Amino acid sequence: MTSVLTFEAVSYTYAGARGSSLRDVDLTVEPGEFVVLAGRSASGKSTLLRAAAGLVPHFHGGTFGGRVTVGGLDTREHGPADLSSVAGSLFQDPESQVVLTTVRSELAFPLENRGEAPAAIARGVEEAALALGIGHLLDRPTAELSGGELQRVALGAALAGRPRLLLLDEPTSQLDPVAGDELIWLLRRLNEEWGTTILLAEHRLERCLAAADRVIAMADGAVACDAPPRAFLAWAAEHDPPLQTPAARLFSLAGLTPPPTGVKDARTHPALTGVRPVPLHASQAQRNGSDPEAGWRRAKPALKLDGVWHEYRGGRAVLRGVDLKLHPGERVALMGRNGAGKSTLLRHAAGLMQPTRGKVKTTGRVALLLQHPDDYLLHERVADEASPSALAAVGLADVADRHPRDLSGGQRQRLALAIVLDGSAGGPDPVVVALDEPTRGMDRATKADLAVRLRRLAAEGAAVLVATHDPEFAAEVADRVVLLAEGRPIADGPAHEVLAGGWYFATETARVTDGAALLPAEAARLLTARVDREARSA
Amino acid sequence: MRYVRCASPLHAARAAAGGLWCCALAFAALTAEHPVVLGALALGVMVAAVLAGVGRPVVKLACWLLPWALVVAVINVLVVRQGLTVIARLGEVPPFGQVDLTLEGLVFGLMFGLRLLTVALVFAVFSSAVDPDDLLRGLRRMSLRSALAATLATRLVPVLAADARRIDEARRCRADGGGTGAGARVAVLRAVASNALDRALDVAATLEVRGYATAHPHRGQTRSVAFSAISAKRNGTGLTPGWGRTRRGGRPWSRHDLAFTASAVTVAALATAARLQDVAHFGAYPQLAADPVGQALALAAVLLLAALAPFANRRGIVP
Numbered sequence: 001m002t003s004v005l006t007f008e009a010v011s012y013t014y015a016g017a018r019g020s021s022l023r024d025v026d027l028t029v030e031p032g033e034f035v036v037l038a039g040r041s042a043s044g045k046s047t048l049l050r051a052a053a054g055l056v057p058h059f060h061g062g063t064f065g066g067r068v069t070v071g072g073l074d075t076r077e078h079g080p081a082d083l084s085s086v087a088g089s090l091f092q093d094p095e096s097q098v099v100l101t102t103v104r105s106e107l108a109f110p111l112e113n114r115g116e117a118p119a120a121i122a123r124g125v126e127e128a129a130l131a132l133g134i135g136h137l138l139d140r141p142t143a144e145l146s147g148g149e150l151q152r153v154a155l156g157a158a159l160a161g162r163p164r165l166l167l168l169d170e171p172t173s174q175l176d177p178v179a180g181d182e183l184i185w186l187l188r189r190l191n192e193e194w195g196t197t198i199l200l201a202e203h204r205l206e207r208c209l210a211a212a213d214r215v216i217a218m219a220d221g222a223v224a225c226d227a228p229p230r231a232f233l234a235w236a237a238e239h240d241p242p243l244q245t246p247a248a249r250l251f252s253l254a255g256l257t258p259p260p261t262g263v264k265d266a267r268t269h270p271a272l273t274g275v276r277p278v279p280l281h282a283s284q285a286q287r288n289g290s291d292p293e294a295g296w297r298r299a300k301p302a303l304k305l306d307g308v309w310h311e312y313r314g315g316r317a318v319l320r321g322v323d324l325k326l327h328p329g330e331r332v333a334l335m336g337r338n339g340a341g342k343s344t345l346l347r348h349a350a351g352l353m354q355p356t357r358g359k360v361k362t363t364g365r366v367a368l369l370l371q372h373p374d375d376y377l378l379h380e381r382v383a384d385e386a387s388p389s390a391l392a393a394v395g396l397a398d399v400a401d402r403h404p405r406d407l408s409g410g411q412r413q414r415l416a417l418a419i420v421l422d423g424s425a426g427g428p429d430p431v432v433v434a435l436d437e438p439t440r441g442m443d444r445a446t447k448a449d450l451a452v453r454l455r456r457l458a459a460e461g462a463a464v465l466v467a468t469h470d471p472e473f474a475a476e477v478a479d480r481v482v483l484l485a486e487g488r489p490i491a492d493g494p495a496h497e498v499l500a501g502g503w504y505f506a507t508e509t510a511r512v513t514d515g516a517a518l519l520p521a522e523a524a525r526l527l528t529a530r531v532d533r534e535a536r537s538a
Numbered sequence: 539m540r541y542v543r544c545a546s547p548l549h550a551a552r553a554a555a556g557g558l559w560c561c562a563l564a565f566a567a568l569t570a571e572h573p574v575v576l577g578a579l580a581l582g583v584m585v586a587a588v589l590a591g592v593g594r595p596v597v598k599l600a601c602w603l604l605p606w607a608l609v610v611a612v613i614n615v616l617v618v619r620q621g622l623t624v625i626a627r628l629g630e631v632p633p634f635g636q637v638d639l640t641l642e643g644l645v646f647g648l649m650f651g652l653r654l655l656t657v658a659l660v661f662a663v664f665s666s667a668v669d670p671d672d673l674l675r676g677l678r679r680m681s682l683r684s685a686l687a688a689t690l691a692t693r694l695v696p697v698l699a700a701d702a703r704r705i706d707e708a709r710r711c712r713a714d715g716g717g718t719g720a721g722a723r724v725a726v727l728r729a730v731a732s733n734a735l736d737r738a739l740d741v742a743a744t745l746e747v748r749g750y751a752t753a754h755p756h757r758g759q760t761r762s763v764a765f766s767a768i769s770a771k772r773n774g775t776g777l778t779p780g781w782g783r784t785r786r787g788g789r790p791w792s793r794h795d796l797a798f799t800a801s802a803v804t805v806a807a808l809a810t811a812a813r814l815q816d817v818a819h820f821g822a823y824p825q826l827a828a829d830p831v832g833q834a835l836a837l838a839a840v841l842l843l844a845a846l847a848p849f850a851n852r853r854g855i856v857p
Contacts, residue, residue: 053747059739084749096697096740099748101541105671112675113749143540157748352707368711374733375701375708378725390713405732422713430713 002072004086004165004197005029005052010066012047012056021047022056023221025066029199031164034191036208037201038232038243039218040443041409045201046092048218049167052199053089054080071164085114087165088158092173092441094150103129103145103153104138107160114161128160132186147174148338155183159190165197166190172207173441176337176469177504184208203443204470206245206508209233210262217243233259242444246472246508246520253524266512271527300363301325302431302463303349308358310344310487318344320487321358326432326463331454333478333495334467335505341487342467343371346434349465364431371437373416377404385415387424394418394453410446413438417453433457434465439473451476471507475499475518540695541670545855547848548590548663551794553672555802559848560664562802566809566841567656572818573649574831578838580656582845583663589849592666599662600655607651614647615639620823621646646822697737702730797848804844812837 005028012022021044029035037045050056057064058079068075071086088110091097100106107125116124129135132152137145145153151174158166166187172180188211190196202208209215215232217225217240225235236243237252237259244252247266248259260266267273303326310319318341326332334342347353348360350368370376379385383400391397394414399407404415423429433454439447447470454477458464468474474481474495481498483491483505491498499506500515507518517523543549548556563583570576587596616631621640628637706726709716716722812818818834821827828834 055743055746059743059746080743080746081749084747087747089747091740091744093740095700096737097744099741099744100671100674101669102543102671109750110748141541141543161749347707350711352710365713367713370704370708370711372704372708375705375729376712378705378709378729386713416708419712 002031003028003069004031004033004071005199006067006069007048007051008067008069010051010064010068012051012065013063014047015061015063017062019221021221022051025221025223027216027223027226029165029197031197032191032195034188034198034211034213035200036205036212036215036229037199037218038205038215038236039201039224040240040242040445041203041441043218044221045218046169047221049089049169049199049201051075052165052167053087054078054083081113084110084163085161086163087167088161088163089167089169090151090155090158090171091169092171094147094154094174097154098142098145098150098157101141101143102138103134103140103142103156106142106153107138107156110157110161116161124160124162128156131159131190132156146339148176148179151175152183159196162194163196165199168198168200170201170203170441172202172204174338176340177471178337180204180207180469181504184211187211203441205243206247206262209245210265212261229261230258233261242448247512250509250512250520250523250527253520254527256527260512263508263511271531272512299327301361302328302330302363303366303465304359304361305345305348306359306361308345308348308355308360310341310348310353311356318487319348319355322484322488324482324489324492326465328431328461328463329458330480331458331464331478332466333474333481334465334484335469335471335474335481335498336484340484342484343436344487345484346436346465346467349432349434362432365428366432366434367420367430369413369416369420369433369435369438371440373409373413374405376416376419377412379404382407382415386418386422389424390418390422391415393421409441410449413442413446413450414453421457430462432463432465434467436467437469438466439468439470447473448476471499471505471510472519475507475510481505540665541668542592542666543669544591546590546592546667547794547851547855548586548667548798549669550792550855551798551848552676552789552792553669554676555795555798556668557664557673558802559798559805559845560660560668562805562809563845564657564660566805566845567653567660569809569813570653570818571813572820572828572834572837573645573652574834575812575818575838575841576649576652576656578842579845580652580659582842583656583659586846586849587659587663587666589846590663590667592663595666596659596662600659603655603658607648607655610651610654611644611647614650615643618643618646622824623826642822642824642826645826649820649822694734694738694741697741698730698734701733701737702726705729705733793851794848797851801844801848805841808837808841808844 007025007027010022010025011020013020025048037048039045047056050060051068052070054070054075056062070083073083073086075083098106100109104125107128108121111121111124129138132155134149134152134156137149137153142150142153151171155171172183175183184207187198187200191198200208209229212229215225215227215229216223217232217236219240224239225232227235233244233248237248241249247263251257251259251266254271256269256271260269305322305324308319308322309317311317322345334345336342344353346368348355350366352368377385380403381400382391382396382402382404385404388397388400391400394417396411396414396418399411404412407415421430421433438450451473454464454466464477466474466477478495480493481495482489483498496518499518500510509520509523510518513523513526517526563579567576567579570579584596584600587593616634616637619638621642623641624638625641625644626639628639631637709722709726717725817829818837819829
């Protein structure tokens with residue numbers, strides 16, 4: 001059988017770049033494979049996908065060596081438009097991936113470009129829409145769709161021509177856990193039923209590893225590992241631990257083998273059966289009067305929302321009578337599906353929006369870090385964006401003379417944080433630090449770094465409020481989780497309770513351990529303690 | 539300002555016909571000499587916008603543009619020294635030097651502002667009521683580059699507008715408050731402009747991977763247009779299929795297509811004839827000189843009638 005995608009000694013350097021983004025890459029993807037592309041930020045995943053789509057080098061220029069063949073077409077001779085009949089592509093930002101004004105036109109567009117007959121176009125549109133569950137959106141203007149809906153429409157456009165190969169660059173980064181899981185299972189279905197080959201770049205491997213046949217790990221533009229999921233996890237434990245899934249990390253810390261590829265796989269391990277020892281929860285501690293944080297709970301709230309409503313002119317309500325109090329030093333994660341009202345709530349807290357009913361009270365400034373850190377960059381030098389002390393506080397003092405847009409994604413986010421927190425900028429120190437989806441597109445190491453910074457801010461007395469779709473990050477950062485649905489809180493409690501009891505808004509470790517622990521280290525301690533206990537009793 | 543699908547004769551017409559009609563109106567506005575004709579055209583465009591169901595955004599734009607039209611008039615009267623009827627002597631005014639305000643300069647400036655306003659309103663009607671997707675398909679058959687430029691432009695405007703909103707919000711979240719007034723706006727504008735190239739590249743990359751610049755001939759182009767007609771009927775806008783001829787199996791010409799095309803040709807012909815025959819002539823310099831108002835009124839009435847006639851046929855348009 002002919003390979004659907006081959007890379008032969010491919011090296012590539014973007015025009016004007018100092019280093020290579022791809023270095024001597026050799027790989028082959030066979031028809032019908034589901035391949036996950038793993039790696040830290042800037043490891044070359046997106047460039048590899050762009051090379052497979054023909055955008056590298058035809059669109060981006062630069063220096064290209066080696067040979068990429070897609071469905072038998074050499075990308076040196078065939079541009080992205082020619083390759084589109086073989087490979088469908090979906091990138092990270094759905095906003096710039098939808099080019100026409102209605103969903104139907106958008107889905108029909110690639111088919112029209114290929115000169116398909118009207119009947120084939122109609123059928124292609126209908127089938128893509130049904131497969132993705134967007135049939136009801138077909139006649140909606142694309143300008144009115146949410147980020148999640150736009151992402152599905154863009155995927156529909158990539159799928160409409162029934163390409164043999166689907167190239168996806170972090171398609172779930174803007175989706176809530178429910179929509180993210182649905183998308184991965186949809187890809188699995190396309191892979192199984194249509195035989196579509198999938199090449200998927202993703203940071204949150206726990207979401208897709210169970211569906212994958214194979215994982216290719218990239219490091220510094222080269223293929224560092226190419227193996228089935230279990231072998232990849234064993235490699236990651238040894239060579240690049242941040243690439244491990246939470247369940248695999250739990251196994252690694254607890255000294256269990258082999259590493260599990262998913263929750264089901266992990267739960268079948270004998271060591272995990274019957275794990276029920278529930279640790280002392282925060283709520284229990286409060287009842288016992290031993291809560292070390294009870295002091296700040298008695299303090300005046302730094303932020304108080306009193307029956308806050310936000311309604312649009314047409315009558316649609318985004319927030320419905322939200323009551324919320326945040327105390328100094330408290331770390332709260334705000335979770336919920338796309339469109340649940342998380343971003344709107346943060347905007348109300350920061351005074352960017354006014355409630356149609358209810359009141360928002362704060363004891364001082366609310367620093368809000370919005371979803372796109374790049375939006376904060378208004379100057380030509382990092383040093384012009386924030387004061388030296390603010391830059392030093394986020395570890396960017398050594399890049400003060402660089403252009404902000406030359407920084408890496410993680411650095412740009414730290415710079416944005418410095419901009420909103422800057423104590424020397426004339427404004428008062430913030431009493432609340434609010435962040436909207438700060439981990440989007442971040443690798444695990446950068447997330448861990450951000451979590452440390454947020455804990456430090458809370459320790460200094462600021463209330464931290466983070467809207468996130470990432471249960472692992474919420475568990476790492478927050479001591480309290482508020483779950484929003486349809487604009488109102490449906491759960492509000494200690495992280496150990498809220499993140500342990502659900503299916504979607506629960507960490508992978510919680511699902512593996514039946515809610516006994518939220519994070520791998522915690523679960524590993526639990527397991528080790530149990531093994532010791534059993535050894536002693538034996 | 540973006541395309542909003544609704545039930546109106548202009549929306550029901552194919553994009554080529556709607557676009558031609560808008561071009562004809564803009565042409566008439568650019569060639570009209572008499573203020574009565576120009577004013578009538580501006581009024582006609584507003585009435586057309588209301589009849590097309592896009593009155594609100596177009597009137598909003600008119601309110602926003604009106605002060606700018608007046609600014610144009612003021613600048614003209616300050617810098618042009620061709621008129622003979624002095625209405626005020628301001629003496630030495632830096633940087634303009636000796637300034638004598640003339641009636642002719644004022645009238646010419648007001649007309650120039652009104653002309654710009656009318657053309658902008660025509661463009662607003664075009665943006666709100668002519669389907670850019672349909673136009674893109676039509677353009678693609680003529681020139682890939684024009685279609686690509688048009689697509690980038692139509693797609694980029696809303697994307698950049700969204701960027702500007704986000705960047706402005708981020709500016710307000712800065713610890714120093716992000717500044718106020720013109721300086722803050724300039725900072726946002728500069729950031730949006732520096733994003734524009736990246737955004738254009740993103741959109742262009744998407745077009746590429748959707749097969750936009752496919753090298754092989756589009757064997758189904760005429761048929762794909764037929765499909766868009768089918769989808770337009772399906773999409774619940776209340777538009778009914780029209781009658782007309784079918785060319786090479788393409789989408790049949792509806793009565794709205796024919797009406798707007800005929801209207802465009804008539805308006806363009808009238809405007810050309812009026813200019814060539816010096817009908818409703820108006821000269822600002824050196825002294826105001828105009829044909830009788832009756833002649834201008836007659837021309838304005840005929841132009842308005844020709845431009846608005848297609849809206850009379852509302853059969854099949856469900857409100």
